[in-house]
Amino acid sequence: MRYIIRLAMLCFLLFGLAGCMGSSISQNNFDKIEVGMTDTKVKEIMGEPDRSKVAGVTALGTEAYWDGEKASIRVQFVDGLVYKKEWIDKK
DSSP: OHHHHHHHHHHHHHHHHHHHSOOSOSHHHHHHOOTTOBHHHHHHHHOSOSEEEEESTTOOEEEEEEEOSSEEEEEEEETTEEEEEEEEEOO
16 A cells, blocks of 8 residues: 555656646747757757648758647758747747
8 A cells, every 4th residue: 555655656756757848839048049050959948849741842951849838839950950949929
């Protein structure tokens, strides 16, 4: 019985800490992303994207999206480097 109680307390603590970490969708993180930055560096800042897709007719690049409650960040990559970034307000 003690094992179950300890396990439940541990889970509660871990989920609580995860909730305190906050969203990576912030103006501060958006400002850190620079044209020419590698996709690896962007993922260090933002974490894994919520969704991504191949961009363009010739499939030279990709688009990655990080979605938050109030905004989304879209980053376009060409050859693994940031080509363009966009802050998208949700209304």
